[in-house]
Amino acid sequence: MRRLHDVWKRYVPTKFIHILDIPMGNLSLGSKYLENEFLKLKNALEKYTSTPIKEEDIKNAIDIYNISRLLYNQLNSLRMEDPPLITAGRLMEITSDFFKIEPDVWNEKTRKLIKEIKSETTKAEQKKNPRILLSGSPLHEIEFIKFIEGIGLNLVYEDLCTGSKFFDLNIKESNNLIFSLSEAYLTRTPCARMMQIEERAKQIINNSKKFKADGVIHHSLKFCDTYLYDVPALKKILGEHEIPVLFIESDGGLGDVNQLRTRVEAFSEMIKN
């Protein structure tokens, strides 16, 4: 990521670039350090936009984002039904929107959508297929999600930084909100980069149970060390909990689609049997 920052800065004309150094390891020292990093980011943004960011702005933003988290979780919980009341592909489109539009607009749209889905007479969008939890590197390709669903698997949870994990954040109320934010980001469900595989595996196991997943697909982007190095250890831990795992590696797109199809279909067959 640091090298991406370097290359981006050199070759892609961009008005605002800021590198945020997120610590791993010791929490008490780390949260103080991250607080400083957030303050530096705040200062940089203030300078760039020539607009001061007040404490109440941060409070309001946290409140709005907390509503988004609540709504996402409501939407996500519709997938606890069997068959799920919303497809992963559709949910990912909604999640993807979150990064493109104002959060309060998104909140309003999502609130309406939840009502609509709950009132739909034909509730199920999917058949009763094997239920899968998807974990791994960030994924931006909705086509990839739809492809897996197209094979006859119901994706019921995305343990991804671009999926459910993004909305999984608990910010404590305090008179130092920047510190609360830093603590929240360091104590949230860890991604592979945070080096806490036991905690990561525990969350995958808990969510597999909660969402009644029949198996886990662990996807890693090519060359993504943080996820690639976790694969053998994660497979072992999940195996000890009798959770079937399929590991797939891709560049996020569907370039090697036939090979991928064969592997996912075989995994699906295995789960059905």
Place this chain on the structure above:
Amino acid sequence: MVSHNILKKYFEQLETGLKNKLESKVTARRKFVYEIARIGSRIFENDWSIAWTTVFVPYEILNSMSVSGMFVEFFGAMLAGTGMSSKYLNLSESKGFSTDSCSYHRTIIGAAMDGLLPEPDVLIGASIPCNGGVKALKRIGEIFDKDVFILNIPIEVTPDAIDYLTDQYKEMIKYVENETGRKLDYDKLKKTIKYNNQARGYLIEANNLCKNVPCPANSNDLKNFIIYVLLQGTEESVEVAKLFRDEFKFRVENGLTGLSEEKFRLMWIQNRIQFKTDILDILEEKFGANIVIDELNHIWWEPMDESQPLKSLANRMITHPIVGPVERRLEVITQLAQEYKIDGAVNPAHWGCRQTAGARVLFKDALQKIGIPLIHLDVDCVDQRNYAPGQIMTRLEAFLEMLSNY
């Protein structure tokens, strides 16, 4: 499964062999490798505890606590040099480790799986240079049912960042004390800083002597000198540094040169190729091409303050050119290219290394600006299985031919 007794024997034999050679003639290189072999041997001694680490951890602190540190990349390189890496790469890959990850790390994971590594008392990983190293250490720790202490190296040089890393070093000391029962001798730690400053002075002199044209050293004299970090803060580190300085000084004063006829002066970026290969010999003998500076041999830090050892060590780490945005590294590479009057630079672009691969185009750009050509070899420095020496040599030959017309 093998026993780590094999490793013990290897280091003992290496140490004895070099000791005998040193008795007949002392050379800086011989003394250097001998001291490294001694560190290898002492991990099996009761007077020392064992730390498996990544490369950038403060060995001065570990040495002051009688903890013998070994960094995983050194071990991967050593196994490649002894022709054992293929076996361990096959083993780790068979357990699901990706061939796209760094082979230094996959090799040592395989070695740990096979029982070659003695059980560590502590494991310490730093976020610089890469996450892959920390991950590899985590997997090794799991084999021994031990967790890894993680040092987060801040990427900006600020007083707060130095304090933050200093505090982490304090936590690290507590962790090592708890795990090994060995207390830090603060006076000993201060002494390591004194040794470090002395050695630093000699190394700067030795490096400066290599700026002479022709260079007093050949491509192998300071090869893999990064492993010198294992000696840092010891009396032996000063002896080794002084020997290199004396040797190069003697050569310069007596008109002795690293190569009989130095036609091309090269800079090597990051690590060397670790398995046995004759490409450097061919470059030297056939083309008169000499590696006069390795990027990683540059002494970047200021003299350290003996009264504030932890803060000084933190400052040295945070100011390392490989930390933070690439500009710092580019600045050093450019400076070295000019000071050592190089004709060209070689980047092995080690497969699986996000640091060299990620910044490769920026290295080329920076050197092009000062008229220095760079070649990316795209070679795996540890994994010999796919090595195509003919292809690499052809590319290097073409590169040197181009340099001769430059």
